Amino acid sequence: MARDLAIDLGTANTLVYMKGRGIVLNEPSVIALNRQTGEVLATGREAWQMIGRTPGYIVAVRPLRGGAITDFEITERMIRLLLQRVGVSRFTRPKVVICVPSAITEVERRAVTDAARRAGAADAQLIEQPMAAAIGADLPIDEPVGNMVIDIGGGTSETAVISLGGVVALEAVRVGSFDIDAAIQAYVRREHGIAIGERTAEEVKMAIGSAAPTDDESQAEVRGRDLMTGLPKTVVLTPEEIRFAIEDVVSSIIASVVRCLAKAPPELAQDFLVRGMYLVGGGGLLRGLAPRIERETQVPVKMSNMPLEAVVMGAGHCIEHYDALKTMFMGARRP
Amino acid sequence: MIWILVAVVVIALAVLVIVARKPRQEPGVASFRRHIDALSPEARREVMDRVRPPDSNQQEGQGN
Ligand SMILES: Nc1ncnc2c1ncn2[C@@H]1O[C@H](COP(=O)(O)OP(=O)(O)OP(=O)(O)O)[C@@H](O)[C@H]1O
Numbered sequence: 596m597a598r599d600l601a602i603d604l605g606t607a608n609t610l611v612y613m614k615g616r617g618i619v620l621n622e623p624s625v626i627a628l629n630r631q632t633g634e635v636l637a638t639g640r641e642a643w644q645m646i647g648r649t650p651g652y653i654v655a656v657r658p659l660r661g662g663a664i665t666d667f668e669i670t671e672r673m674i675r676l677l678l679q680r681v682g683v684s685r686f687t688r689p690k691v692v693i694c695v696p697s698a699i700t701e702v703e704r705r706a707v708t709d710a711a712r713r714a715g716a717a718d719a720q721l722i723e724q725p726m727a728a729a730i731g732a733d734l735p736i737d738e739p740v741g742n743m744v745i746d747i748g749g750g751t752s753e754t755a756v757i758s759l760g761g762v763v764a765l766e767a768v769r770v771g772s773f774d775i776d777a778a779i780q781a782y783v784r785r786e787h788g789i790a791i792g793e794r795t796a797e798e799v800k801m802a803i804g805s806a807a808p809t810d811d812e813s814q815a816e817v818r819g820r821d822l823m824t825g826l827p828k829t830v831v832l833t834p835e836e837i838r839f840a841i842e843d844v845v846s847s848i849i850a851s852v853v854r855c856l857a858k859a860p861p862e863l864a865q866d867f868l869v870r871g872m873y874l875v876g877g878g879g880l881l882r883g884l885a886p887r888i889e890r891e892t893q894v895p896v897k898m899s900n901m902p903l904e905a906v907v908m909g910a911g912h913c914i915e916h917y918d919a920l921k922t923m924f925m926g927a928r929r930p
Numbered sequence: 931m932i933w934i935l936v937a938v939v940v941i942a943l944a945v946l947v948i949v950a951r952k953p954r955q956e957p958g959v960a961s962f963r964r965h966i967d968a969l970s971p972e973a974r975r976e977v978m979d980r981v982r983p984p985d986s987n988q989q990e991g992q993g994n
C-alpha cells in the first residue's frame with residue numbers, strides 16, 4: 596500500500612509531502628529533454644543546473660512557468676517521474692492532493708488530475724495554493740476571523756482572505772519572482788549592454804535586489820556577454836538601479852494585494868489591522884518587500900515561519916485529514 | 931378487543947413522538963464541524979511538528 600501524497604507543483608519548486616512521513620522531496624521544477632528524441636534526460640536540481648548551459652540538442656525547461664501549464668505533455672511526464680521517484684508504481688496507488696495556482700483554467704485542472712491518475716494515483720484532488728498556504732502558515736482559519744495570506748511564488752502572486760475554512764476573497768496574478776529576474780535581465784541588457792542568463796539574474800536579485808531601501812546595501816559584480824563585442828564582460832550593479840529595474844513588477848504585485856484588501860468584507864478588514872497579513876512563498880523573501888507592502892497598505896505584514904514549505908505543509912495536512920477536508924478540494928466546491 | 935387496538939395505537943403514537951422529538955443532526959452541521967475541527971491548531975500540530983526543524987519553533991523564515 597503506497598502512502599498518500601501531497602504535492603506543491605510550483606512554477607519554481609516542487610515539494611512532496613508523504614502522509615505520516617513529512618517532506619520527502621524538494622527541488623526545482625525543471626526538466627531537461629533531448630530535443631531530438633524527446634527523452635527525459637534529467638529532472639530537478641540536476642536539470643536546473645543545466646539551464647542556459649545546454650548544447651543544442653538538450654533543452655532544460657520549467658513546464659509550469661508563468662503559473663500556467665504551458666506544455667501538457669511535459670507536465671504529465673514530470674508528474675509521472677515525480678511519483679515514480681517517491682515510490683509510486685502500478686501496484687501502489689496512493690491518493691494525491693496537488694496544489695495549483697487558483698487562476699488555472701478548467702482545462703489545466705483536468706490535465707493535472709488526469710496526469711496524476713495516469714501516473715498511478717488512485718485519486719487526484721486539487722487545492723488552491725493560498726488556501727494550502729494559510730493552513731501551512733498555521734493561521735487560525737478555523738475561526739470566524741479574517742486571515743490574509745500573500746503567496747508570492749516564481750510565476751504567480753496570490754492573495755486570499757480566509758475565514759471559517761473557506762476563501763472569502765481572492766486575487767491572483769500571473770506575476771511573480773521570475774518576472775523580477777526577467778526585469779533585471781532586460782535592464783542589464785538595455786543599460787549596460789550585456790546579456791546575462793536567468794540564473795545570473797536570480798543571483799543578482801537574491802544578492803542585492805530589494806523592494807525598498809534597506810540598511811545593509813552593497814553592490815554586485817555581474818558577468819555576462821557584451822552585446823557589441825560578443826566578449827565576456829563584468830559590470831557593477833547598484834541596489835538603487837536594481838530597485839528601479841524591478842519597480843514595475845514589484846508594484847504590480849503590491850497592487851494585487853491592495854485589490855484583495857478592497858474585496859474583503861468590512862468586518863474582516865478590521866481583523867487585518869490587528870492580526871496582520873502573512874507573507875509566504877520565495878518571492879516574499881525579497882528584501883524590503885514586507886515593509887513596503889506594510890507602508891502602502893497600512894496593514895502589518897508578517898513573514899510566515901517556513902515560507903517555502905507552507906503550501907506543501909497545508910496540502911500535507913489535507914492528505915492527513917482527507918475525509919474531513921474533502922470539501923476544500925477544488926472540484927468539490929466548483930463542480 | 932377494542933382495548934388492544936387502542937393500546938397499539940397509543941404505543942405507535944408514543945414511538946412516533948419520541949422518534950420525531952429526537953434531535954436529528956443535520957448532515958451539513960456534522961460535516962462542517964468535522965471540517966472546522968480538522969483545521970484547528972491542535973489537528974495541525976502533527977504536520978507542523980513533522981516538518982519543522984527541531985529548534986525553529988518561533989520567529990522568522992529560514993531564508994533559502
Ligand atoms: N531570498 C530571496 N530573495 C528573493 N527571491 C527569492 C529568495 N529566495 C527565493 N526567491 C525566489 O522565490 C521563487 C521561488 O519561490 P517558491 O518556491 O515559493 O515558488 P513556487 O511555489 O515554485 O512558485 P508558484 O507558487 O508561483 O507556483 C524563485 O523565483 C526565487 O528566485
Ligand SMILES: [Mg+2]
Pocket residue numbers: 605606724746747748749876906
Ligand atoms: Mg508556490
